[in-house]
Amino acid sequence: MKKETGINFFEKYLTVWVILCMIGGTLIGKYIPQIPTALGKLEYANISMPIAVLIWLIIYPMMLKIDFKSIVGATKNVKGLTITTSMNWLIKPFTMYAIAVLFLKGVFGGLIPTELADEYITGAVLLGAAPCTAMVFVWSKLTKGDTAYTLVQVAVNDLILLVAFVPIVGFLLGVSNVTVPYATLFLSVVLFVVTPLVAAWVTRKSVVAHKGLDYLENTFIKKFDKSTMTGLLLTLIIIFSFQGDKLLTNPMDIALIAVPLTIQTFLIFIIAYLWAKKWGMPHEIASPGAMIGASNFFELAVAVAIALFGINSGVTLATVVGLLVEVPVMLILVKISNSTRKYFKAKEATV
Structure with missing residues (x-):
């Protein structure tokens, strides 16, 4: 049974480990603040270097599995790229x-002061305008997605992000002074995509040249089997040690902010997933494509919120709640994706 699903004991109960790490990180931040304070000093352009290393640990093993010749072929799948780019930038x-306005100023209007609701909406928009860059590789792995195609989708969205993020945020929020810490953006792309990609390419060439492709695929890569999930859990502990205090001091607002963010995540996934099925996409492409839109580049959203509005603003709190919501909800979507795989065409199908 285990071999058929490809899910080991650790991955089967990943939701439990994630929740425990989130709680553990929050408690560390509250009762041992010296730890996040020390780690916080290891930061450049609003990016934590310890977190960058852990995310690199998450992504590098998945990059190792890419046959880099397949990247060229992946770019030819225009339908898949059309879906993910349309979802991320037009929808x-x-x-x-x-959804944020409907809930935060409508449904919950009597529970949140107007000015604070506006700040929460701003944070939600920052999340909505920043599709995922790093964590989508984790969701792709858990749904047995095509890693090469996932890489192409991420790369295309990162290029669009460079030019589309500012005007979209400015248009939706009705402000013209939106500034993006481009150092954060470029450094994120370099750390989370370029560096592990180049390292994996060099590693593949070296290992294949010295010990052959069979050794690479059946022995060398398997040495990193647990690193992705370990990196994810350690990353959550560190992030929540930084932001846990905000979550503990605003429980009601966090619950209210989480509602539209959760609805948005499910909505975007469902639209992209069904669109991909309608167009005959194989599950290996449809699933990570839908995951990219559903998840967010929370590192960028938090950095922009802090840079523009301050670390104690409602805007920053909303982006942090985005992280709180994202991992558990994405794990639910992973389970939905895996359970509906049988309804998609085989990978060999014409797309």
């Missing part, structure tokens, strides 16, 4: 704004 930011 997602606008549904996020609409």
Whole structure:
């Protein structure tokens, strides 16, 4: 049974480990603040270097599995790229704004002061305009996605992000002074995509040249089997040790902010996933493509919120709640994706 599903004991109960790490990180931040204080000093351009190393540990093993010749072929799948780019830039930011306004100023209008609701909406928009860069590789792995194609989708979205993030956020929020810490953006792409990609390419060439492809695929890569999930859990502990105090001091607002963010995540995934099925995409492409839109580049959203509005603002709190919501909800979507794999065409199908 275990071999058929490809899910080991650790991955089967990943949701439990994630929740425990989130709680553990929050408690560390509250009762042992010296730890996040020390780690916080290891930061450049609003990016924590310890977190960058752990995310690199998450992504590098998945990059190792890429046959780099397949990247060229992946770029030819225009339908898949059309879906993910359309969802991320023509639909997602606008549904996020609409859902946030509906709930934070409408449904929950009597529970949140107007000015604070505006700040929360701003944070939601920052999340909605920043599709995932790093964590999507984890979701791709858990749904047995095509890693090469996932890489292409991420790369295309990162290029669009460079030019589309500012005007979309400015348009939705009605402000013209939106500034993006481009150092954060470029450094994130270099650390989370370029560096592990180049390292994996060099490693593959070296290992294959000295010990052959069979050794690489059946022995060398398996040495990193647990590093991805270990990196994910350690990353959560560190992040929540930084932000846990905000979560503990604003429980009601966190619950209210989480509602539209959760609805948005499910909505975007469902639209992209069904669109991919309608167009005959194989599951290996449809699943990570939908995951990219559903998840967010929270590192960028938090950095922009802090840079523009301050670390104690409602905007920053909303982006942090985005992280709180994302991992558990994405794990639910992973389970939905895996359970509906049988309804998609085989990978060999014409797309």
